[in-house]
Amino acid sequence: MTVPAEPGPPLLVVGHGTQDKDGVADFGRFVQRLRRRMRPAVAGGFIELSPPPLTEVVAGLYGDGHRRVAAVPLVLVAAGHGKGDIPGAMARELVRHPGLSYTYGRPLGPHPTLLTLLEERMEAALSGASGTAADGPAAVLLVGRGSTDPDANAEVHKVARLFWEGRGAGGPDQGHGLMCVEPAFISLARPSVPEGLERLRSLGARRIVVLPYFLFRGVLPDRVADEARAYAAGHPALDIRCAEVIGDCEGLADLVVERYEEALAGDIRMNCDTCVYRITLPGFEDRVGAPQTPHHHPDDPADGHGHGHGHGHVHAH
Template sequence: MPSSTTRRNDVRQTVNVERNGTYETTDAPALLIVGHGSRDPRGVREFHDLVGLVRRRNPSLKVEGGFIELSRPPISECVDRLAEDGTLNVAAVPLMLLTAGHAKDDIPATLVREKMGHPKMSFGYGRALGIRPELLELMEERISAVVPEAEKDETAVLIIGRGSSDPDANSDLSKIARLFYEGRPYP
């Protein structure tokens, strides 16, 4: 039986993961932002607001936003709309902090199913947000907005990750906590 890494690589090859592809203007990829989904309508609204913001800031780019589960629209509806609009290339990007099961397996598997249903379309796949200095800076900004400078050396910051049994995601969360701790006044 093939390992999960082998299966994952097979899926990525099937969906034609291109990280450095170049495109003519006429076949530039549409952007498909993929969210997890939520039972909380506020989270769903935030996702749709972000997709709308990306559309407004990039008027020449076709942008769709769909979910893996729990919320609408599902990825399949977004791909159907893009196909109806004549899109041939799709760049799918997971809007997730860390790369775990959904970003490693579920989204690529969904793109494989979409490729089978839309054989003329090509799908590229991006990465989760991951460990980024900008996210660490944003964490600092948010904390600074509520914790006065004089109290920072007495304030503990608890960084919590939810829901992953994936060792890579758990390792990345530990790295984020360590990078945030280093060079900051929190105990």
């Protein structure tokens, strides 16, 4: 008789958090999806803004007897949350729970699975109510969150180019005939959504899909849609459509499971060539070797009365 393999350590899905109740619900449904398809235990928590807080989730796993977990950051780019805040929060948990250890997965993007999911969201936006795609080539504005980390912003540019390659780059006879794919950001970086739309208009685009590069619903994706609608109202000759976020789906679950398995196998190929904490980049010299500590989170008991953020910025997700 074959003895079934022992399940691996729990998968701990770590999100940043959002003030939007729909985004919290999306995260919860996604964690449930992972639980249905995985044999190891699956838990998920946030580092701030919304329940369940990471510290309670880790305490629950520890109380159930788990002493090793695989933490996968549910982030698309390796910005401050993935590079510093989540590892810093996990470091706190190691102090609180003697004998606990964890392996850390890498951020989700860029990845071919994400490009496929983005393509599906784009096609749904182009189909509209009739269910049939409109005629003629479309342009795409890929909108990322935006960061003070140039590496993270550059990655959104990379995703935009990867999305265009094979879907129209080089001429309308290739792929889906996309006219072009341009990147933009909703906060902390430029071009903004209106600036990106204006660039596409100046390039001759008349049909534009605003494609949010976000996992779940939230304050910032809503802002992307609001700014796209405001620009469209001022330019009635343009056909501007806003696609949905990536959302809770099997494709995203496939990718998280892949990152979990990578973490357990030790196959973590993090890109450090353009990381401001390792490499001296012009304008960011002061960040080289900077300690990676979590900023203050009001849901964490270690923060006492502090509700500020160590990075000096305000979060709205």
